[in-house]
Amino acid sequence: MKLPNYNQRLLTIEKRTQRFMLGAVGVMLLVLLMIAAKQDYFSRSTAIYFFTPNAQGLSKGMAVKFVGFKVGSVQEINMEPNATVRVRVSLDDEYVHLIGQDAKARLVKESLVGESVVEIIPGSQQVKQVTQNSVLEFERGQDTSTVVENLAAQLQPILSDIHQITSSGDIQQTLKNLNQASGNFRETVNQFTQVGVNSNKAVTSLNSSLETLDKAVPKLMDKADKTLDNVQSATTDIKKITNDSAGEIPSLVRNANALVQDGQETLGGVKRSWLLNSLFTAPEEQSLPVDGYVAPTQP
Amino acid sequence: MGARSTVSILCSLVLLAACGTVDEVRSARQEQATEFNQRGQRAFQRGEYQAAATLYEQALQIDVAIENENGIAINTLNLARVNQLLGKTALTQRLLDHLLEDKALHYAPAHLAEAAVQKALLRLQENDAAGATLWADKAAAWCESDCRIAGVIDNVRAGIALRANDADKALQLSERALAANRDVPLERANALRLAASARLLKNEPDAALRLLEEALVIDKSLGLPEKIRQDLLLSAQAHEKLGRAEQAAQCRDRAARIAATALK
Numbered sequence: 001m002k003l004p005n006y007n008q009r010l011l012t013i014e015k016r017t018q019r020f021m022l023g024a025v026g027v028m029l030l031v032l033l034m035i036a037a038k039q040d041y042f043s044r045s046t047a048i049y050f051f052t053p054n055a056q057g058l059s060k061g062m063a064v065k066f067v068g069f070k071v072g073s074v075q076e077i078n079m080e081p082n083a084t085v086r087v088r089v090s091l092d093d094e095y096v097h098l099i100g101q102d103a104k105a106r107l108v109k110e111s112l113v114g115e116s117v118v119e120i121i122p123g124s125q126q127v128k129q130v131t132q133n134s135v136l137e138f139e140r141g142q143d144t145s146t147v148v149e150n151l152a153a154q155l156q157p158i159l160s161d162i163h164q165i166t167s168s169g170d171i172q173q174t175l176k177n178l179n180q181a182s183g184n185f186r187e188t189v190n191q192f193t194q195v196g197v198n199s200n201k202a203v204t205s206l207n208s209s210l211e212t213l214d215k216a217v218p219k220l221m222d223k224a225d226k227t228l229d230n231v232q233s234a235t236t237d238i239k240k241i242t243n244d245s246a247g248e249i250p251s252l253v254r255n256a257n258a259l260v261q262d263g264q265e266t267l268g269g270v271k272r273s274w275l276l277n278s279l280f281t282a283p284e285e286q287s288l289p290v291d292g293y294v295a296p297t298q299p
Numbered sequence: 300m301g302a303r304s305t306v307s308i309l310c311s312l313v314l315l316a317a318c319g320t321v322d323e324v325r326s327a328r329q330e331q332a333t334e335f336n337q338r339g340q341r342a343f344q345r346g347e348y349q350a351a352a353t354l355y356e357q358a359l360q361i362d363v364a365i366e367n368e369n370g371i372a373i374n375t376l377n378l379a380r381v382n383q384l385l386g387k388t389a390l391t392q393r394l395l396d397h398l399l400e401d402k403a404l405h406y407a408p409a410h411l412a413e414a415a416v417q418k419a420l421l422r423l424q425e426n427d428a429a430g431a432t433l434w435a436d437k438a439a440a441w442c443e444s445d446c447r448i449a450g451v452i453d454n455v456r457a458g459i460a461l462r463a464n465d466a467d468k469a470l471q472l473s474e475r476a477l478a479a480n481r482d483v484p485l486e487r488a489n490a491l492r493l494a495a496s497a498r499l500l501k502n503e504p505d506a507a508l509r510l511l512e513e514a515l516v517i518d519k520s521l522g523l524p525e526k527i528r529q530d531l532l533l534s535a536q537a538h539e540k541l542g543r544a545e546q547a548a549q550c551r552d553r554a555a556r557i558a559a560t561a562l563k
Contacts, residue, residue, distance in 0.1 A: 285337075287372075288340070288377050288380050290413050290448050291486075292476075293526065294420050294424050
């Protein structure tokens with residue numbers, strides 16, 4: 001009796017294992033399909049190429065965009081025997097008719113800190129569209145470092161000119177004269193200071209205060225403006241709330257009053273209940289203790 | 300029926316009996332009068348006599364309106380006491396007379412005894428020994444076996460005896476008052492002071508000083524400036540009789556400082 005049962009259980013376990021394995025294989029297949037779909041294995045595409053002196057900024061899987069739309073991806077980056085880099089790009093057949101043979105591939109950054117993409121610069125519509133294994137011209141777009149380099153290159157001669165002007169004798173003399181004039185002016189100020197130290201101090205202090213005020217007032221005005229705005233906003237809110245609840249306040253007060261009365265009655269009831277009335281003795285009117293003291297008559 | 304069932308039924312009956320107790324129903328007016336009275340008591344304890352008088356008046360007004368005899372008596376007596384402290388003797392007399400001469404309402408003998416004692420004290424204050432004796436006798440007549448002011452009446456009588464320079468009688472009555480007021484510090488201190496005065500009259504300053512020291516401790520614990528001052532003045536007399544002029548001066552100086560505060 002036991003053996004058939006055992007075999008039956010084994011069969012059941014086997015069936016369950018099979019189902020589990022099938023399920024696992026199904027999931028794996030699904031994942032593979034998704035990966036394949038992602039890699040455009042199911043879409044018909046046209047492979048084109050471009051060549052670049054170096055592979056800097058390029059990577060496999062990089063998006064290829066045409067007028068802002070993704071139309072393909074970088075499939076392969078290989079170094080050729082002549083030390084150039086060959087890049088294979090896969091383009092969706094859907095968009096191939098829009099790209100002419102004279103189109104260009106340009107490596108650009110979508111934003112200052114964004115990813116690099118290969119952008120297809122459309123060519124002439126009259127030219128024949130790209131086909132399988134077509135080769136496009138490649139150029140690098142200007143990234144931030146290139147812009148800085150260009151700027152530096154433009155500034156270089158200007159800086160050189162400035163250096164030349166400032167190191168000339170005329171300018172040196174002018175600066176010397178200016179320095180002397182400044183010294184004379186300082187001396188005059190000192191004399192003036194000696195004549196009226198107190199006034200000077202006051203003036204200096206006033207000047208300093210005015211400078212401080214000068215700096216502080218705009219900030220204060222700004223803050224005051226903001227504060228007034230906030231106050232006005234708060235006042236408006238309060239006014240609105242008050243207006244909204246004006247009709248409810250009297251009833252609210254009545255309700256609160258009723259609630260307090262209810263509370264007092266409940267408390268009174270609890271106090272009077274036989275379980276607790278011994279704990280709460282009802283207050284009674286009390287008389288002051290009789291004081292048998294009489295102040296003695298003064299001799 | 301098992302023992303457990305019997306016990307359960309008995310417990311239930313006990314609980315039901317407890318439910319049957321009827322609590323005294325008091326009107327809102329009466330509760331209001333009680334509240335005024337209690338606030339008056341608190342004001343009195345703080346030494347705010349004018350405020351206490353106002354509150355007792357409000358309580359009395361309500362008690363008169365609802366004809367609460369007990370409340371009327373209590374608040375009239377309280378009002379008389381406060382006015383006496385405020386120096387309004389005539390008003391105190393009128394209040395007490397109103398209570399004692401009221402024919403329409405019937406007050407408890409204990410309340411009438413208290414009113415009579417206050418009348419006796421007023422008479423004594425005006426050096427009317429005969430009048431004081433008369434009211435003290437009336438008070439004693441109203442004071443039944445379980446009267447709480449028996450010790451006070453003894454003190455009043457001792458005071459009358461002192462005014463009559465009867466030291467022995469004063470001592471006898473004050474000692475009786477001491478025994479009667481064992482648990483009433485206020486009257487015990489009064490009795491001690493009276494006994495000390497009697498001792499001084501009998502030229503026994505040592506004994507007087509001992510009594511006064513005890514009275515001073517009680518009066519300080521009760522926070523009664525006028526009585527502390529009186530204890531110190533009597534102590535000064537005792538020190539003088541003992542030839543301690545310096546200590547006597549110190550006691551007078553202390554008494555003067557208390558008098559300067561004008562607090563009673």
